[in-house]
Amino acid sequence: MSYRLITLNSGNEIPSIGLGTYNIPRSKTTSIVYEGLKVGYRSFDTAVLYGNEEEVIAGISKYLKENPKVKRSDVFYTTKLWNNQVGKHETAKAINTMMEQIGDLEYIDMLLIHSPLPGKQKRLEAWKVMQDAVASGKIKNIGVSNYAPKHIEELLNWSELKIKPAVNQIEISPWCMRDEIADWCLSKDIQVEAYAPLTHGYQLQKQEPEFASIMKKYNKSAAQILIKWSLQKGYIPLPKTSTPSRLKENFDVNDFELTSHEMEVISQPDVHDPTDWECFDAA
Numbered sequence: 001m002s003y004r005l006i007t008l009n010s011g012n013e014i015p016s017i018g019l020g021t022y023n024i025p026r027s028k029t030t031s032i033v034y035e036g037l038k039v040g041y042r043s044f045d046t047a048v049l050y051g052n053e054e055e056v057i058a059g060i061s062k063y064l065k066e067n068p069k070v071k072r073s074d075v076f077y078t079t080k081l082w083n084n085q086v087g088k089h090e091t092a093k094a095i096n097t098m099m100e101q102i103g104d105l106e107y108i109d110m111l112l113i114h115s116p117l118p119g120k121q122k123r124l125e126a127w128k129v130m131q132d133a134v135a136s137g138k139i140k141n142i143g144v145s146n147y148a149p150k151h152i153e154e155l156l157n158w159s160e161l162k163i164k165p166a167v168n169q170i171e172i173s174p175w176c177m178r179d180e181i182a183d184w185c186l187s188k189d190i191q192v193e194a195y196a197p198l199t200h201g202y203q204l205q206k207q208e209p210e211f212a213s214i215m216k217k218y219n220k221s222a223a224q225i226l227i228k229w230s231l232q233k234g235y236i237p238l239p240k241t242s243t244p245s246r247l248k249e250n251f252d253v254n255d256f257e258l259t260s261h262e263m264e265v266i267s268q269p270d271v272h273d274p275t276d277w278e279c280f281d282a283a
């Protein structure tokens with residue numbers, strides 16, 4: 001069981017799979033993150049919205065203290081600015097709070113703007129503050145989430161741009177493929193993080209016969225097939241689980257390879273069934 005490292009346009013590396021932490025209760029988060037590290041996860045995705053940043057940090061810190069061979073630089077910690085933290089003063093204040101919480105981790109590996117909803121002026125003001133935070137070493141990489149190409153173009157064409165977004169984190173699964181946005185991002189050397197790669201669990205029980213036969217062929221669960229599909233599409237999937245036994249299952253996807261025909265069978269380009277919010281139309 002392992003992951004590979006993907007080089008971001010910043011020159012830094014990110015693990016090819018991360019553990020999502022949305023909806024993991026605070027009381028369980030530290031132990032799930034700690035158990036995730038034991039299984040081999042090295043990347044963790046949280047957000048101010050999730051209310052469990054301190055618990056994610058605590059899980060990583062505990063593991064690093066107990067395992068001195070694993071270095072801080074081996075672990076990748078991502079968090080996100082919520083909509084009311086996007087803007088000149090708002091973002092500066094939010095980053096200060098994040099740095100007060102960061103403790104032994106010392107820096108944030110990736111800070112994302114959670115969505116484009118705050119509007120153009122606030123988005124650009126926030127980006128300026130985020131660029132400064134990279135320059136001062138508080139944050140290693142910056143990126144966006146739920147951005148349409150037009151929102152990213154706004155940044156790429158901005159006269160004050162110093163740092164391109166390293167990733168765009170968007171919902172992607174076979175039932176919500178978003179090939180157009182994902183291909184566009186990859187063509188600009190912006191990595192695509194796939195959130196809700198397991199469709200929040202909704203599709204896991206309703207396998208079509210062809211999907212079921214792929215599961216049988218490789219002796220893998222529906223979740224494992226979906227994670228592999230995402231990896232083979234070239235994305236960075238962020239499967240979430242608050243169930244310790246599923247941590248290992250979701251990470252154990254390196255001993256098989258889907259054929260191109262199987263990738264096509266799994267893909268549902270004619271279906272558009274997102275399980276989360278869509279704000280690509282934001283002004």
Ligand SMILES: NC(=O)c1ccc[n+]([C@@H]2O[C@H](COP(=O)([O-])OP(=O)(O)OC[C@H]3O[C@@H](n4cnc5c(N)ncnc54)[C@H](OP(=O)(O)O)[C@@H]3O)[C@@H](O)[C@H]2O)c1
Nearest residue numbers: 020021022195196197198199200201223239240241242243
């Ligand atoms: N940027 C954004 O706007 C945004 C939006 C949504 C999500 N995200 C990020 O992406 C991550 C993943 O998305 P998500 O949490 O919404 O959904 P997800 O990862 O697609 O699905 C999680 C659901 O699948 C279940 N599950 C996990 N592994 C399983 C397995 N092996 N077998 C059966 N069921 C399994 C989980 O149950 P248990 O937990 O009970 O095991 C949970 O109900 C989030 O946690 C978050 O970090 C970002």
